[in-house]
Amino acid sequence: MNKIRKIYNTLLEHYGAQGWWPVTPIGGCSGEKDVIPVYGVTIKNEKQILEIIIGAILTQNTAWKNVEKAIIELNKKNLIDVNKLLIIKQEELAQTIKSSGYFNQKAKKLKNFAVFLKKYSIKKLKNMELNNARKLLLSINGIGPETADSILLYAFNKPIFVVDAYTKRIFSRIGFKEKTYDEFQALFMQNLEHDAKLFNGYHALIVELGKNICQKKPLCDKCAINNLCEKKIN
DNA sequence: CGCCAGGGCCTCA
């Protein structure tokens, strides 16, 4: 068994399946009480898909907890809606998503993406071939490789591996020599069968490990894969 | 108080 697969198996055994991406269960509502995005929700409508896209943009270099608050506010105002995003003033949108940080940039990105979705609907994107959809997403200002791949994998269930800061940190420490986003992505995609469920679960496990164990200051004695790691401390 | 989080764009060599 290759090492990439071995690490996945070990993490899965240790943490169990993760159930990403967190989504508001009924696809968002404007009720009185807060509706919170949670893990393990089965995606069943376009509003939930749009919520994932919005979350992918809002979580750029930002703790998910802060994004969660912003999504709750967006749902309260019924803004998980392409037309509403087009109509709302950028300043008001920025205030609504304030908790997620970089709110001016992100408000612009959300409106920008809404314009894009007027031309290429969610339905069209969903039916598009993976690499064509990826190129299209990457051409949008505000959508870089990680956000594009998160959208493809988590919103559209397409088999592409998402690389994030955790992935680079963890696998560099383990001993892999890849440097760029594309190199890391190729590492995973060349060593795993191209299955959206597998890529989904693996990335989620990486985040779990990166958040709690393989932090900036790693807790190697608590790490489930420390026997596979070159940089193990102690 | 300082550090950092599920990046991406822009500028300048």
Place this chain on the structure above:
DNA sequence: TGAGGCCATGGC
């Protein structure tokens, strides 16, 4: 193509 500055809140 690579390094560095910038964006900004909230949790710890």
